[in-house]
Amino acid sequence: MDPAIHPQSTRDKILDVAEARFSQRGFAGVGLQELASAAGLGKSSLFHHFSGKVQLYLAVLDRVLERIELHVAPALASDAEPRAALDRVVDTLIDSLVEHPTAPRLLLRALFEDDEFPDEQAPEVQAVDRRLHSLVSAFHAVVERGVARGVFRKVSAPDTIQTLIGATIYHFASGDFGRELFGEPLLAASAVARRKREVKLLLRHGLRTPGPGPNETPERNPT
Amino acid sequence: MDPAIHPQSTRDKILDVAEARFSQRGFAGVGLQELASAAGLGKSSLFHHFSGKVQLYLAVLDRVLERIELHVAPALASDAEPRAALDRVVDTLIDSLVEHPTAPRLLLRALFEDDEFPDEQAPEVQAVDRRLHSLVSAFHAVVERGVARGVFRKVSAPDTIQTLIGATIYHFASGDFGRELFGEPLLAASAVARRKREVKLLLRHGLRTPGPGPNETPERNPT
DNA sequence: GTCTATACTACGATAGAC
DNA sequence: GTCTATCGTAGTATAGAC
Numbered sequence: 196m197d198p199a200i201h202p203q204s205t206r207d208k209i210l211d212v213a214e215a216r217f218s219q220r221g222f223a224g225v226g227l228q229e230l231a232s233a234a235g236l237g238k239s240s241l242f243h244h245f246s247g248k249v250q251l252y253l254a255v256l257d258r259v260l261e262r263i264e265l266h267v268a269p270a271l272a273s274d275a276e277p278r279a280a281l282d283r284v285v286d287t288l289i290d291s292l293v294e295h296p297t298a299p300r301l302l303l304r305a306l307f308e309d310d311e312f313p314d315e316q317a318p319e320v321q322a323v324d325r326r327l328h329s330l331v332s333a334f335h336a337v338v339e340r341g342v343a344r345g346v347f348r349k350v351s352a353p354d355t356i357q358t359l360i361g362a363t364i365y366h367f368a369s370g371d372f373g374r375e376l377f378g379e380p381l382l383a384a385s386a387v388a389r390r391k392r393e394v395k396l397l398l399r400h401g402l403r404t405p406g407p408g409p410n411e412t413p414e415r416n417p418t
Numbered sequence: 419m420d421p422a423i424h425p426q427s428t429r430d431k432i433l434d435v436a437e438a439r440f441s442q443r444g445f446a447g448v449g450l451q452e453l454a455s456a457a458g459l460g461k462s463s464l465f466h467h468f469s470g471k472v473q474l475y476l477a478v479l480d481r482v483l484e485r486i487e488l489h490v491a492p493a494l495a496s497d498a499e500p501r502a503a504l505d506r507v508v509d510t511l512i513d514s515l516v517e518h519p520t521a522p523r524l525l526l527r528a529l530f531e532d533d534e535f536p537d538e539q540a541p542e543v544q545a546v547d548r549r550l551h552s553l554v555s556a557f558h559a560v561v562e563r564g565v566a567r568g569v570f571r572k573v574s575a576p577d578t579i580q581t582l583i584g585a586t587i588y589h590f591a592s593g594d595f596g597r598e599l600f601g602e603p604l605l606a607a608s609a610v611a612r613r614k615r616e617v618k619l620l621l622r623h624g625l626r627t628p629g630p631g632p633n634e635t636p637e638r639n640p641t
Numbered sequence: 642g643t644c645t646a647t648a649c650t651a652c653g654a655t656a657g658a659c
Numbered sequence: 660g661t662c663t664a665t666c667g668t669a670g671t672a673t674a675g676a677c
Contacts (some may be wrong), residue, residue, distance in 0.1 A: 197640070200674080205642080205643095206661080219532070220446065220531075220534070221446060221452075221531070222447075223443065223444060223446075223447035224444070224445075224446035225447040226669065226670060226671090226673090227671065228670080234526070236642095236644095236673095237643065237645080238671090239544075239643080239644075239645085239646095239672085239673080239674095240642070240643050240644075242671090242672070243642060243643075244642090247671080247672080248670095248671070266676070293652075303526075303530060303588075306592050306595045307442070307518070307523060307526060307591040307593060308443075308593075308594045309444070309590065309593040309594045310594070317580075319570025319651055327595075331599065334496060341672095346599060348619070348623070350616065350619075350620075351612055351616050353599045353600045354612065354613060354616040354617075355616075356599060357585070357588070357589045357592065357596065357599070358581075358584065358585050358589075358616075358620060359618070360584070360588065360592075361581065361583070361584020361585050361588040361589060362580070362581050362584050363587075364564070364578070364579045365526075365530065365583065365584040366581075366584060367590045368530040369529050369580065370530060370531075370532040371529045371532045371533070372529045372530070373580065374549075376554065376576045376579060376580070377576045378533055389574060389577065390577060391512075393573065393574050393577040393578075393581075394577075395572075396571070396573075397624040397625070398624070399624075399625070400571070400623055400624045400628065401619075401620040401621070401623045401625075402620070402623075403623070405623065412493070422642090448652085449651070449652065450652080450653065450654090451651080451652080451653095459660095459661075459662095460652085460661060460662055460663080461654095461660070462656095462662070462663085462664095463661050463662075464661060465653095465654070465655080466661075467660090470653075470654075471653065471654090485647080516661075524664080
């Protein structure tokens with residue numbers, strides 16, 4: 196149990212190889228035999244750690260969401276000025292996606308593939324849904340707060356969430372296409388820095404209240 | 419051959435059911451038996467119309483891209499003012515995605531799933547790549563033109579393309595998640611209209627050159 | 642906790658009758 | 660152009676030995 200002696204359990208090793216494979220080819224595209232041999236196990240041994248393929252997939256997803264949550268939560272929880280909070284969300288979210296490059300694809304699949312899991316009410320499904328909902332509603336609150344304080348235009352919060360997801364999760368999920376579009380890997384340091392800058396600037400300018408006021412520090416405008 | 423007498427060939431029927439299934443569950447998630455019986459055929463009959471599963475999938479993709487191209491091309495080809503052209507691109511692209519709701523998911527998969535097709539140089543693969551590249555480079559030109567004319571900030575064109583894809587294709591691909599986020603189907607008339615408006619406004623404000631100038635008609639500012 | 646062995650189904654694809 | 664039959668493989672899952 197000591198992580199210094201057992202740096203990773205068999206279960207964690209399975210999760211690691213499953214995360215890599217599922218990220219690349221999706222749930223249906225990966226077989227348990229492939230996973231088992233990649234983890235150095237026999238096919239049947241997987242069933243001693245996970246009750247089935249679906250549960251393994253959900254465990255992978257849950258771990259990915261947990262890591263994102265850990266990175267982004269501070270930026271979302273802070274009651275900082277909305278524009279600064281939004282910048283921090285973009286930075287921390289992109290940091291977490293870059294640190295674990297399997298995450299964007301797994302998340303993207305989870306978001307757009309309508310889960311067709313046999314038991315919709317299974318505890319594993321609900322755990323994943325709960326984490327996702329937590330992140331989304333926290334970001335929703337940041338946008339609404341910005342609108343209420345008058346530092347953002349009267350944008351639709353759900354639409355803004357979708358745009359942010361597209362600008363971050365989709366972006367870093369687009370593998371060959373993205374690499375060809377930019378002429379360099381999406382994970383290259385320069386490409387990551389540019390992406391952060393571009394997204395933050397687009398949101399900065401795109402969300403701010405137009406008006407004749409100065410484009411900086413129109414803070415605290417109660418009523 | 420007369421479309422009035424033969425409104426759709428067997429090949430088209432196969433393409434239709436394949437488009438629906440592949441859109442929902444992806445390439446690996448759909449079996450040929452399922453496709454065949456949904457098209458009212460025996461499994462083996464598929465091989466008389468397509469030489470294999472991969473070719474069928476690529477034919478579906480190509481048809482989807484062709485339809486998008488037909489909708490969006492006029493907006494991209496026009497040498498109109500860049501901001502107006504951008505608005506038209508958003509409108510026509512979203513129109514085409516809504517008209518064929520299978521398209522967003524198929525396109526999204528094509529963009530982020532690194533094609534692991536046996537023969538990378540097969541003509542079918544290149545046909546799809548060509549259509550995709552055509553659309554992307556045309557949009558690239560619109561953004562660059564706007565930057566050159568000074569009506570857009572000095573944004574990164576590839577980053578802008580990624581953002582637009584996320585804001586449109588990802589958005590309309592996000593099924594259950596999107597429906598839960600908005601509280602109504604993404605294809606509801608009100609949701610579509612709002613999405614168009616939000617994306618166009620975000621780009622309008624997010625891309626325009628800041629400066630002290632008026633927020634409207636800073637046209638023609640040659641050096 | 643991992644293994645071999647096995648059950649049963651489905652997969653993509655081919656051959657050949659009609 | 661569609662069919663039945665079949666091949667070889669791989670799929671998820673279970674049972675039981677070690």
